[in-house]
Amino acid sequence: MSVPLKFYNTLTRQKTVFEPIDPDNVRMYVCGPTVYDYAHIGNARPAIVFDVLYRLLRHVYGADHVTYARNITDVDDKINARALRDHPGLPLNEAIRQVTEKTETQYHQDIAALGCLPPNVEPRATDNIPQMIEIIETLIARNHAYVAQGEVLFDTKSMQDYGQLSKRPLDEQQAGARIAVDAHKKNPGDFVLWKLSSENEPGWESPWGRGRPGWHIECSAMSQRYLGEVFDIHGGGLDLIFPHHENEIAQSRCAHGTQVMANLWMHNGFVQVEGRKMSKSDGNFITINELLATKTFGGRSWPGEVLRLAMLMTHYREPIDFSVKRLEEAERLLAKWPAAEPGKAEPCPIVMEALADDLNTVAAVQRLHALAQEANGDSSIIPMFAASAALLGVLPKKAEIDEAVASAVDALVAMRLEMLKAKNFAEADKIRNELGEKGIQLKDGKDPATGERVTTWEMKR
Numbered sequence: 471m472s473v474p475l476k477f478y479n480t481l482t483r484q485k486t487v488f489e490p491i492d493p494d495n496v497r498m499y500v501c502g503p504t505v506y507d508y509a510h511i512g513n514a515r516p517a518i519v520f521d522v523l524y525r526l527l528r529h530v531y532g533a534d535h536v537t538y539a540r541n542i543t544d545v546d547d548k549i550n551a552r553a554l555r556d557h558p559g560l561p562l563n564e565a566i567r568q569v570t571e572k573t574e575t576q577y578h579q580d581i582a583a584l585g586c587l588p589p590n591v592e593p594r595a596t597d598n599i600p601q602m603i604e605i606i607e608t609l610i611a612r613n614h615a616y617v618a619q620g621e622v623l624f625d626t627k628s629m630q631d632y633g634q635l636s637k638r639p640l641d642e643q644q645a646g647a648r649i650a651v652d653a654h655k656k657n658p659g660d661f662v663l664w665k666l667s668s669e670n671e672p673g674w675e676s677p678w679g680r681g682r683p684g685w686h687i688e689c690s691a692m693s694q695r696y697l698g699e700v701f702d703i704h705g706g707g708l709d710l711i712f713p714h715h716e717n718e719i720a721q722s723r724c725a726h727g728t729q730v731m732a733n734l735w736m737h738n739g740f741v742q743v744e745g746r747k748m749s750k751s752d753g754n755f756i757t758i759n760e761l762l763a764t765k766t767f768g769g770r771s772w773p774g775e776v777l778r779l780a781m782l783m784t785h786y787r788e789p790i791d792f793s794v795k796r797l798e799e800a801e802r803l804l805a806k807w808p809a810a811e812p813g814k815a816e817p818c819p820i821v822m823e824a825l826a827d828d829l830n831t832v833a834a835v836q837r838l839h840a841l842a843q844e845a846n847g848d849s850s851i852i853p854m855f856a857a858s859a860a861l862l863g864v865l866p867k868k869a870e871i872d873e874a875v876a877s878a879v880d881a882l883v884a885m886r887l888e889m890l891k892a893k894n895f896a897e898a899d900k901i902r903n904e905l906g907e908k909g910i911q912l913k914d915g916k917d918p919a920t921g922e923r924v925t926t927w928e929m930k931r
């Protein structure tokens with residue numbers, strides 16, 4: 471590896487060199503969506519940011535030496551509420567399945583359109599209930615959890631250094647929050663690991679009765695199952711630092727008796743609208759699907775790669791104020807980039823250096839743009855450009871052409887060759903120009919055997 475990777479670690483508040491536990495299997499966990507509604511473009515940001523990180527790690531350690539796990543949260547009270555609202559006639563389990571399956575499929579379609587590679591594992595919470603129960607049992611056995619009023623709660627005071635990630639002293643956990651302290655909790659910051667379900671709520675049998683897990687425990691269970699007790703990178707949006715990630719850490723470390731859950735904690739900044747976090751609860755959101763497939767935003771639809779580039783033109787830890795202007799800017803850049811397929815070439819060291827420096831996609835995009843301009847004048851640069859663009863996942867693809875169009879172009883190219891033979895240069899140039907306006911580029915050469923002129927063509931974009 472030529473350039474050392476350095477990342478900002480929320481846990482230490484420092485940018486340090488990344489040293490994987492096992493370079494043959496670099497392990498990353500990112501908290502995925504709660505599947506009850508279309509994902510908004512704020513939710514697209516972690517998908518894109520951690521996809522770039524995944525691509526970078528695959529490049530450095532080898533594609534087969536990185537394991538990326540991103541979960542699907544398919545048990546949540548918001549899902550129940552949506553299932554009851556949308557499918558009042560169906561049995562609850564069936565209604566929930568309809569909601570989660572539909573949302574999950576939509577999510578996959580949306581982020582595939584944004585150029586995100588599928589993770590290596592994408593576990594669902596409901597497929598990991600026994601693993602969650604096991605961790606909760608261990609926590610109770612080790613006096614880190616207790617049962618009260620049908621709930622199993624994590625005892626935050628039982629962990630000496632609770633709060634390291636968010637740096638909130640325990641006594642201040644809820645100061646000022648004006649949340650009535652539930653009488654059954656030992657400490658106001660104690661959180662639910664398991665709660666009982668009524669008959670019309672989804673539930674699983676457990677040592678504490680038929681119930682369902684709290685939100686945080688699922689990520690502790692799934693990350694352990696797929697990545698181990700201690701792994702390399704844990705990611706998500708800034709809003710997850712507290713309470714979600716803090717509580718994941720508490721559960722995993724106390725259950726396994728480890729010093730850390732993950733070595734490196736990375737958090738992306740918010741996509742904002744008029745200075746406020748875009749959020750479902752505030753109603754100030756636009757879904758990925760609306761942006762890609764409708765005219766809701768700026769009176770037109772936008773290609774996925776434009777949205778992706780627009781996101782990467784800001785550093786992942788900075789907030790993004792989302793606007794039409796930003797999308798237009800990204801689109802203008804992309805239009806100037808040559809279409810290419812990713813090949814075996816090495817990426818440009820300057821792009822690598824930028825990404826190795828805490829994923830500086832802003833500098834990487836600037837360099838990529840300069841490279842694109844060079845490549846437009848010198849096609850020998852295209853393979854390096856393509857390899858660099860592929861690291862960011864923003865490689866303009868050669869446009870697909872249907873057969874009817876292709877044979878019409880072939881016919882025009884043949885006609886032009888006839889014109890050239892007949893020295894009718896004006897007509898020949900006219901055909902070349904007309905095709906050029908449609909984005910079809912002609913290349914003249916000679917057949918090495920016969921010495922005759924041959925012309926090939928390609929779609930620029």
Ligand SMILES: Nc1ncnc2c1ncn2[C@@H]1O[C@H](COP(=O)(O)OP(=O)(O)OP(=O)(O)O)[C@@H](O)[C@H]1O
Pocket residue numbers: 501502503504511512513514515516706707708709710738739740741742747748749750751
């Ligand atoms: N505006 C945003 N900008 C950047 N990341 C976000 C934003 N909103 C949510 N995320 C991230 O998206 C991922 C999916 O989270 P989740 O499904 O919990 O979001 P959410 O609950 O829809 O947010 P909200 O309900 O507040 O709109 C998380 O990593 C979360 O941090």
Ligand SMILES: [Zn+2]
Pocket residue numbers: 500501502689714718
């Ligand atoms: Zn999580």
